[in-house]
Amino acid sequence: MRWSATENVLWKVPLPDRGNSSPIVWGDRVFITQAIEKENRLAVVCLNRANGRVLWQSGIAHSEKAPTHDANPYGSASPVTDGERVIAWFGSAGIYCYDLNGKELWRRDLGKQNHQWGYAASPVIYGDLVLSELRPRRNGRS
């Protein structure tokens, strides 16, 4: 099997912006986080696994600038799902939970993230808990 930009590619769709997060797959759906800079928007994008069609995009407007590395746009944390809800951490904008249809279920402010290289760690679902590593912060303390 050989993979390239054109060989053995079942589908390919453009994303709104660049990003460092990983797509995740649950059933027939693919989820990825995106920071859409020209719209000042942080979002989860859900695609149809079979054909890449965008099913929904849910997120928030967030224009407050935070320090980060040029190669680390906002939205670097990958989403996580347990098959009932999708959770995404948007750094200083907080952590957000959506159902599989993109409806926001809850959000929580976890405080400002302030590091010159930004943030990246993805949240983890453990039973009823969501665990997220919030460091590093500028002074190295949590």
Next chain:
Amino acid sequence: MQPKERTDGFAGQSDGVIGSWSTPVVIKANGRDELIVSFPEQVRAFDPEDGQRIVGDATV
């Protein structure tokens, strides 16, 4: 079902060490679940239920 809200978190559990950009992982080890978190030059294990540190660092 609404997730259980926890505000105690892991605050103060890391002795001021600098964190990382790595995603933690929960593993089964020693007959229990352990939350493995990477820090510069060391990896630490925590009880994922209450954030209490499990002693025994694997310093690189």
